[in-house]
Amino acid sequence: GNSVTQMEGPVTLSEEAFLTINCTYTATGYPSLFWYVQYPGEGLQLLLKATKADDKGSNKGFEATYRKETTSFHLEKGSVQVSDSAVYFCALSVLSQNYGGSQGNLIFGKGTKLSVKP
Amino acid sequence: NAGVTQTPKFRVLKTGQSMTLLCAQDMNHEYMYWYRQDPGMGLRLIHYSVGEGTTAKGEVPDGYNVSRLKKQNFLLGLESAAPSQTSVYFCASSYSSRPGTGNTIYFGEGSWLTVV
Numbered sequence: 001g002n003s004v005t006q007m008e009g010p011v012t013l014s015e016e017a018f019l020t021i022n023c024t025y026t027a028t029g030y031p032s033l034f035w036y037v038q039y040p041g042e043g044l045q046l047l048l049k050a051t052k053a054d055d056k057g058s059n060k061g062f063e064a065t066y067r068k069e070t071t072s073f074h075l076e077k078g079s080v081q082v083s084d085s086a087v088y089f090c091a092l093s094v095l096s097q098n099y100g101g102s103q104g105n106l107i108f109g110k111g112t113k114l115s116v117k118p
Numbered sequence: 119n120a121g122v123t124q125t126p127k128f129r130v131l132k133t134g135q136s137m138t139l140l141c142a143q144d145m146n147h148e149y150m151y152w153y154r155q156d157p158g159m160g161l162r163l164i165h166y167s168v169g170e171g172t173t174a175k176g177e178v179p180d181g182y183n184v185s186r187l188k189k190q191n192f193l194l195g196l197e198s199a200a201p202s203q204t205s206v207y208f209c210a211s212s213y214s215s216r217p218g219t220g221n222t223i224y225f226g227e228g229s230w231l232t233v234v
Contacts (some may be wrong), residue, residue, distance in 0.1 A: 031163075043208055043227035043228045044227070046222055046223075049222065084198075089160065093223075106223050108161045109160055110158055
């Protein structure tokens with residue numbers, strides 16, 4: 001089946017530290033990969049995405065590269081800020097027949113809480 | 119640009135009561151979804167709809183019903199609320215999927231439901 005595994009948190013970093021949040025997946029077919037971010041008290045927002053192998057998604061200083069050979073989509077940022085404190089979700093979308101037709105339902109990891117200290 | 123809007127944002131229910139969560143999207147999306155988010159569980163799909171007048175079960179449909187009478191609205195009903203349904207509920211929507219495209223899903227801000 002399709003699944004996403006991401007590193008468990010919480011992750012606590014000092015401002016300007018380097019961030020890596022690991023994400024690996026299993027999927028049948030050709031998945032698209034996403035990172036969503038959830039700030040305290042808010043809904044999920046799309047952070048970045050990649051739709052095919054070797055694509056790099058980037059946004060707000062965050063990057064993730066779709067690695068088919070290692071089935072990974074690790075999230076990185078070179079210098080985190082206090083405002084990056086949030087929960088980060090890795091997700092995949094695969095066109096499949098599982099839900100009675102072809103549609104790209106999202107499958108989420110459990111989320112990683114990031115806290116950045118001044 | 120409103121995007122995906124959910125109402126109400128907060129609600130406390132007594133066990134056995136019923137209620138409806140309303141989701142509205144103004145992006146002319148075909149697909150709409152209801153997820154629930156629980157600590158340590160990520161998001162799980164409750165029900166979804168691939169177009170007006172259609173609904174289907176997701177991963178955790180028991181205890182919920184949905185309706186999609188209009189393309190822009192997707193309602194989630196709790197028939198007889200139970201404490202296990204205490205959760206944060208997210209509505210989402212997307213365009214129809216096509217092979218080779220990333221299916222970006224847009225989320226509402228969430229509805230916090232507590233069943234006592």
